[in-house]
Amino acid sequence: MVRSLQAGYDLVYVYAGHSMTILQNFLSPYYNNRSDEYGGSLENRARLLREVLEDTCETVDGRAAVGCRIVADELLGAAGLSNNEIADVIGMLGELPDLWDFQVGDWENDSATSRFSPEGAQEEYVRGLKALTTKPVVGVGRFTSPDLMVRQVTSGVLDFIGAARPSIADPFLPRKIERGDLEDIRECIGCNICVTGDWTSSPIRCTQNPTMGEEFRRGWHPERIAVRGSDAAVLVVGSGPAGLEAARALGQRGYAVSLAEATRHLGGRVRHEAALPGLAAWIRVVDYRTQQLGRLDNVEVFRESHMTAEDILGTFQHVVVATGATWRRDGVGRWHAHPISVAPGADVLTPDDVMTGARPAGRSVVLYDDDRFYLGAVLAELLAREDYEVTLVTPTPSVSQWTANTMELVRVRQRIMEAGVRVVTDHAVTAVHEGHVVQECVFTHATAELPCDSTVLVTARLPNDVLCHDLAARGDEWAAAGLRSVTPIGDANAPSTIAAAVWSGHKVARELDDPDPTTALSWRREVTELAVEEA
């Protein structure tokens, strides 16, 4: 705290939240089993927090504000720190800090995804606490809607709005509200891709904001972008998340952009996925970009426009191919490197089939999830709620194993169990027959038959790369046709997350006509120099 002051911080925090600090642990009847003056009664359990707050305020001595972040409810039931006890703590210590900052539960609870928790979900725990102190209070709840923010302030729930994930999606959120540019807000979709960087020790990424984490490294400003480097005409093929972002950012640069979409609808995979249970907020990826495209006179959108190499040659100087990917029907995924045996008469569906309206022929369905992120469990939930008898089989110990990194693992399992999905972990599907699949234990390799009418294979995707290959095959015609570049982006280049697709679309737009051809491979980095310091 002394160092924070030396570094010039305006606000110093005393932290008693997120189940992370000894101050909360002392407060909590769940964690604190002391029998001395720091345990037992709430006054005793709050003693350490009081002392630290008093010492902090004394040391800070007005040079910075002192905030106290505190859990408003531990969400541990009767055993934990309740909302009522926190009210009593605010009653006791309310005037000590300059600011109270409320949150709920541990990080997993506090930063729930939109799939499991609506915007502003912490209001019930925070309402009423403000009245117990004259000091301002701040709270969180994945706020992206200015209306809801205003309502929480005017109704006396909060004085300040806290918004970490919404600020990752749009660092200029407050400015846009201030200016009334509400339609320009790039709203957080609540997917927690940002959080996965923490759990995988990798750089932060944001589905909505491709510049996140690239501000210094690549010099990408969240709002500003260089003007176009030429008068080239650019075609973007495909309007999924990659194509939409490429067209938007190229349009922002001033290029003459044509966005060609084969179907009647913009959005690609996001349009389909946002229609699945719990994922409605994901449509913001499409909504924000179509809204922005509508204002760009230099971007023309062509729907129901399937593009061939023939259509392209002679018309455009640059082609960005964002044609997406297709889910495999052969079982290849993380477990199987080679196609599994599928009987010709077996009823097999892919996620693409289900998302475009197809349904299993019979009631009893095995869904084999070797993708390991969200989609398998989401489709299992969808089918179970439509009264299919669903068994989810996965080679991992958990369902939707990778959602451990979005902090959804427990909720995913709870939700599909509630929906009646049967779960078989630690098994791979090795063959699909009429009337059953063969499942193999990943430890013993013992196999068993699992009866079912239909099978849904959620395993891996292949890029839709026909157009790229067709154009490459006619490479000798490019120069004469004035074609200078063809760049596959997003899932059409490498099937991955929506965040990766948006990033890929942004990157191609940033780098078009870059005078330095090495830029595409380079980024600025911190160079560490070895120095020695005794701490």
Next chain:
Amino acid sequence: MVRSLQAGYDLVYVYAGHSMTILQNFLSPYYNNRSDEYGGSLENRARLLREVLEDTCETVDGRAAVGCRIVADELLGAAGLSNNEIADVIGMLGELPDLWDFQVGDWENDSATSRFSPEGAQEEYVRGLKALTTKPVVGVGRFTSPDLMVRQVTSGVLDFIGAARPSIADPFLPRKIERGDLEDIRECIGCNICVTGDWTSSPIRCTQNPTMGEEFRRGWHPERIAVRGSDAAVLVVGSGPAGLEAARALGQRGYAVSLAEATRHLGGRVRHEAALPGLAAWIRVVDYRTQQLGRLDNVEVFRESHMTAEDILGTFQHVVVATGATWRRDGVGRWHAHPISVAPGADVLTPDDVMTGARPAGRSVVLYDDDRFYLGAVLAELLAREDYEVTLVTPTPSVSQWTANTMELVRVRQRIMEAGVRVVTDHAVTAVHEGHVVQECVFTHATAELPCDSTVLVTARLPNDVLCHDLAARGDEWAAAGLRSVTPIGDANAPSTIAAAVWSGHKVARELDDPDPTTALSWRREVTELAVEEA
């Protein structure tokens, strides 16, 4: 590679091993399904490796040696790259690099622990390859025994011995062999604690070598240590891994050390754990240190010497308390913060009971593992092999979840399944009754009765801190008695791994009589300065 030469490296590697590189993936019939000149026949699959080796040798041009690390068998059965195919690859490319470096399977297979794989286990895959090239060959296999190393060289299996983990345990391994100081070798115990740093993004640690990772940070040389800072008499209480290392390192510094052990045997927890299935090599933690202590005239070992505060006051200036920890009998662990209900008549055992010879009263046993590292499954295996009917219940999705970080997770499950242990994952034991336990689903919180005669609770440990508290209570007598410090170390301070205990014992020895009282909290670190570089 060009940069390696610029940096002055003597050896440049082309890597086709550990299932990590495209060179191995191209070689492998499992991963390579190309239909061009880089796929199909072995000659085609080896084409990329050949080209990269040729280009590397041409570029290096004698300025460094070029080694090629290659997988000697992918261990993927008929679908993978077999030992025979690798022999053919060496036949084709054998003279290209200056050195061949063999390993087996992926990292999990290559760096198996001593629990699952003996020293030198790769010999069967490597034997015969040397004859196919005139270039020297190196191989690995957790080699710690000079005899085995010599045999592999003299019998023509290898020219060089590769040893990563053994060099972590003893960086001076080659020097000690060269000098004939074989008894001074600090042999790797094969526990893979070193590997856990990689998987948890934390600093490397070694069970045998506490200086590992501290060479720069704390200035700890693996062999050298400062001479004593005073003529103080030091008592070390307890001869587990922490106490043994403290006594050894204090003895090396020249202090007059008394090591008091309450029982007849040195070794503490290691002596008991090394007697369990698969953990025999762990006794090296004790053997190395008792061997070293035997040479130190200034260290006196007292067995069957239980120490009280009364014994200590007036005799020693410094006391190091290494009295270990005791497994809890109340179910408190990672899942339960408070004791669970245990019926008075229920037959409940702790790991300490089992390791000191006690056995369940009935044949049907529930072992509840909420410790989540190795011990639960090891004890389940022990009891199952003694014909108990064992059900292992754990709140995690996997058995011995933390062994994911030692790369043992799959083998642990396979071994206990082979031993006949029944497994219930994702459930906590919430109560122990006569004739059954209550298990609760961690997702739904639904409870069910699980019948059993006896229960083994493997949950958490509490420090054996009576001596510390007794000495603290008599703090006003210290000065008169000449007592200057009492330091709990190892499990007596904070129950953890054996590696943490050894480190703790080493640290207290390094820091005794340190003239700078802040040293105990400090370490050198790299200070990063922000610089900007275009890559």
